[in-house]
Amino acid sequence: MVSATRARRPGKATSLAAQRRRSALIAWVFVAPFVLTFGTFGLIPLVSSLAMAFTDLRARDIRTPFNVDFVGIANFVTVLTDESFLRALRNTLFFVVLGVPATLFIALVLAVLLNSVSRRVATFFRVSYYIPVITTIVAVAVVWRLMYQDTGVINTILGTVGINGPNWLSDPNTALVAITVMAIWRNIGGSMVIFLAGLQSIPSEVNEAASIDGAGARQKFFRVTIPMMMPTILLNTILLTTGYMQFFDEPFVMTNGGPLESTTSIALQVYNQFKYGNYSVGAAGAYVLFALVGILAIIQFRFFRQRT
Structure with a gap:
């Protein structure tokens, strides 16, 4: 057996x-x-x-690819010393520095408010705020471009209180701010939904214990809610930073990078290099953008890790 x-x-x-x-x-x-x-x-x-990115490939070399030469890091040097690219870098960083904190703050405030109301009311406003996120960016940009005109809705509203609004997208001093405001409005909904999910995942026993210990609403928010929301805040920060660093559709549709390159982003600059046939320089610019996004993500991970 x-x-x-x-x-x-x-x-x-x-x-x-x-x-x-x-x-x-x-x-x-x-x-x-x-x-x-x-x-x-x-x-x-x-x-x-x-x-x-390490060759001198241009549009004319497509038919004769074997004539392309290896140039090392020359394209990256060209990108990092080009005044147009550096201007695009400043515009992109301004967009990120202004847009990310504003979006996070407004989305968190809205999420806290919606978390304190009834489910039916919260569902209505959650859907309302999320509609811009799923709406085509081209359609949103076209509508906001009309609103920013001299005779648009925004200047009409300002005129009722005696303020003579500028031509927002034609002034180099206001064009980038105007695009940033539109981007903040569009991205609030997505961040708010993520924050709302994070708030609802906090155990009610934690807040009850804090109340028993005598903590007020403000203390519970800053001593309980915010620390427990750090992973959610990190997620939203990285998603927003990555998206804002790559912003392209807004300036492309609304201003085409103008006036005077005041709204040209890195992504739009890379697109223009490919459009003009500078394929190798455009590829180098794309990898510079990739490196910047990676560096910012690492910094954010380390910053939030110390607070979790």
Whole structure:
């Protein structure tokens, strides 16, 4: 009987191995469409653009790719010393520094307010604030461009209180601020929903214990709610920073980078380089943007890690 059992063990092992191979094959069949799509439209262009950044490839070299020369980091030096790119960098950082804190603050305040009302009221306002997020950015930009005109809604409202509003998008001093305000308005809804989910995940027992200890509403907010919301705040900060660093549609549709390049972003600058046929310089600019986003993400992770 023992010998019979030993004789069956190799067969069982073979059967288990065959089942594992079959399961792995089925898994790869389901994963294959994503792998092929990502490899074709993601990985290959990513590697190609990185290689392109170290060459002198231009539009005229497309038909003769073997005439392209390796230039090392010359394209990155060109990008980092180009006055137009540096101006685009300043515009982008201004957009991030103004937009991210304002969006986080307004979204958190709205989330706290909605968390204190009934579910039906909260659902109505949550949907209302989230509609701009799912609306096409081109449509939103076109509407806001009309609102910012001399005779638009904003200047009409300012005129009722005796303020003569400027032509917002035609003045280099106000164009970037106007675009930033529109971006803040559009992104509040998404951040608010994430904050609301974070608030609702805080156990009610924690707030009850704080109340028993004599903590007021303000103390509970800053000593309980904010510390427990740090992971959610980190998530929102990174999402907003990454999105704002790559802002492109707003200036492209509303001002095309003008006036006087006052609203040109890094992403728009990279797009213009490709449009003008400077493929290698455009690729280098894209990787500079990638590096900046990565550096900011690392800084934010370390900053919030010390407070969690």
